[in-house]
Amino acid sequence: MSSTTLPAPGAGSEPSSTTDHSDLAALGYDQQLHRSLGKYASFAAGFSFVSILTTIFQLFGLGFSFGGPAFFLTWPLVFLGQFMVALNFAELAARYPISGAIYHWSRRMGGELVGWFAGWFMIIAQIVTASAAAIALQVVLPSIWGGFQLIGEDTALTSPSGAANAVVLGSILLVLTTTINCIGVNWMSRINSIGVTCEIVGVIALVLVFFTHAERGPQVVFDTGSAGADPGYIGAWIVSGLMAAYVMVGFGSAGELAEETRNPRRVAPRTIRLALSASALGGGLMIVGALMAAPSLTDGQLATQGLPYVIDSILTSPWGKVLLVDVAIAVFICTLAIQTAASRLMFSMARDGRLPASTALAKVNSRTGTPIAPSVLIGLACIAILAVNVGNSAIFTTLSSVCIVLIYLAYMMVTVPLLIQRLKGWPHGGVQRSSGRSAGSTPADADGEKLFTLGRLGLPVNIAAVLYGGLMVINLSWPRAEIFDPTGEFPLLRWAAPLTVLAVIVVGIACLPHGKAHPKPVTIGA
Numbered sequence: 001m002s003s004t005t006l007p008a009p010g011a012g013s014e015p016s017s018t019t020d021h022s023d024l025a026a027l028g029y030d031q032q033l034h035r036s037l038g039k040y041a042s043f044a045a046g047f048s049f050v051s052i053l054t055t056i057f058q059l060f061g062l063g064f065s066f067g068g069p070a071f072f073l074t075w076p077l078v079f080l081g082q083f084m085v086a087l088n089f090a091e092l093a094a095r096y097p098i099s100g101a102i103y104h105w106s107r108r109m110g111g112e113l114v115g116w117f118a119g120w121f122m123i124i125a126q127i128v129t130a131s132a133a134a135i136a137l138q139v140v141l142p143s144i145w146g147g148f149q150l151i152g153e154d155t156a157l158t159s160p161s162g163a164a165n166a167v168v169l170g171s172i173l174l175v176l177t178t179t180i181n182c183i184g185v186n187w188m189s190r191i192n193s194i195g196v197t198c199e200i201v202g203v204i205a206l207v208l209v210f211f212t213h214a215e216r217g218p219q220v221v222f223d224t225g226s227a228g229a230d231p232g233y234i235g236a237w238i239v240s241g242l243m244a245a246y247v248m249v250g251f252g253s254a255g256e257l258a259e260e261t262r263n264p265r266r267v268a269p270r271t272i273r274l275a276l277s278a279s280a281l282g283g284g285l286m287i288v289g290a291l292m293a294a295p296s297l298t299d300g301q302l303a304t305q306g307l308p309y310v311i312d313s314i315l316t317s318p319w320g321k322v323l324l325v326d327v328a329i330a331v332f333i334c335t336l337a338i339q340t341a342a343s344r345l346m347f348s349m350a351r352d353g354r355l356p357a358s359t360a361l362a363k364v365n366s367r368t369g370t371p372i373a374p375s376v377l378i379g380l381a382c383i384a385i386l387a388v389n390v391g392n393s394a395i396f397t398t399l400s401s402v403c404i405v406l407i408y409l410a411y412m413m414v415t416v417p418l419l420i421q422r423l424k425g426w427p428h429g430g431v432q433r434s435s436g437r438s439a440g441s442t443p444a445d446a447d448g449e450k451l452f453t454l455g456r457l458g459l460p461v462n463i464a465a466v467l468y469g470g471l472m473v474i475n476l477s478w479p480r481a482e483i484f485d486p487t488g489e490f491p492l493l494r495w496a497a498p499l500t501v502l503a504v505i506v507v508g509i510a511c512l513p514h515g516k517a518h519p520k521p522v523t524i525g526a
Contacts, residue, residue: 020262032351033259033364035261037260038261041192042257043254044195045275045341046252046253046271046276047199047200048192048196048199048333049250049251049275049337049341050248051330053202053203053206054331055133056243056307057327059247060290061303061305064225064240066239066240066482067224067237068223068224069222070223070237073221075280081468082249083280085411085415088414088462089101089251090273092109093269094452097258097259097265098259099347101345103115103116105414105418109414110417115413116349116512118413120504120511121409123342123345127385128406130174130338130378130382132400133331133335134382137170137173138166138169138170139306139308140308140327140328141169142155142165149161150165152164170386171386173331174335174339174382174383177379178376178378180336182370182372182375182376184367184368184370192337195329195332199333202323203282205323207282207285207286207289209315210293213314214293215293216292217292218288218292225298239480248280250337251272253337254275255268256344259344290310293314311324339378339382342378343378346361346377347374361373398484405473405497408469409473415462419459419462423459477501479495484496
């Protein structure tokens, strides 16, 4: 990886907001959102979307139940694949620092049709992902206090009462996150940054607790468990990879908030890479530590209860509850970050006139500097998804699998067109979009610092990202009763992923706008 120096639009060690506004204008857009996010807030957006406390607490039991302790080995493999994707995203973020990143990157690399469907897939995926994240409260809150189990007595997500209670808790959470998103990006940023700090402290504390209470050594990650006795272990191990695939997505949120970030050409590429890397390191240590510290690997409780079982077994004092409260905070900010990213993507597409009711969805509140209509619409859509799934014991695995497939497809709608453009000479030539300049000739940041680029590694990294994405889409979409229909009561759910993708495509075709994107006129300083 190297960097490429491009002509700077101005001088100075720290770019001013005016320079950032002018930079956005050069890409064809007026500064409507409030540009107030710094480096840590940008990192927090990506880290909280990944939210290893939330997602590992959700899916640790699932991964372990299929692959035994050796399910951990899917973690570094998924990280390597996703890091290939993140490197491509970082290169694009340096050249196109615009809200609605996935939509804009794919549109400028692959054209209007590819861009629209990438944005459409990502919007639906983020709505489903926010719903799935909100459900995670069910894994944590009843363990903190029994009063949070409002419906029935069985707290397990796979039970009818647990699934129904998860819908209630998740809906309450979505009302709160929608309200915060409507108040303004400053409030969202403060809450998110505080929450991410708490999550980082919680991850470090959990890792220390696990490693200081170890019952076995780190070689446990090579133990296939009871699943290893079956001839189909490799298949079970591949299924267990759903956990890692679900956790390590959303690192591109720094790109979604580019128009609200100061000096985004330099900040966004760094935070995209850092958010994924930090999450992979912290999450990997958590998984290994939990496997080392679990009282038993064979009594079935680790598969059914996951990390709360390990924590409750180790920490009988109030400190165990404190750690669970920290996880609840992580669930909150994770849901908030996903909804924020989705609202910015919806706003960005509506600003180009690419969605139904674009005029209403593209409005930015002058006082809060946020697009309120998209936030409200996304919140309502998330709650509707939860309401439809009341009584479905497979609600979480179904939603998580479907949302990951949609996200991976959206990612491929960036990496595949980008690969085609690389073969034509990008970033130094090839694609000509919007402003008429070559995609690689966009201005550098305000102090003339080099933009992030993969250089000669671009082509092999891009190829690896495409191959990885294709394999994961196939793996995640494959009809499996264990994931989509564990009780055997809803055979149709086994086809949830391909049927959902087909439905999203059909509805997308019906909503497909005609003609090219038409951004609003640029009025700098208005």
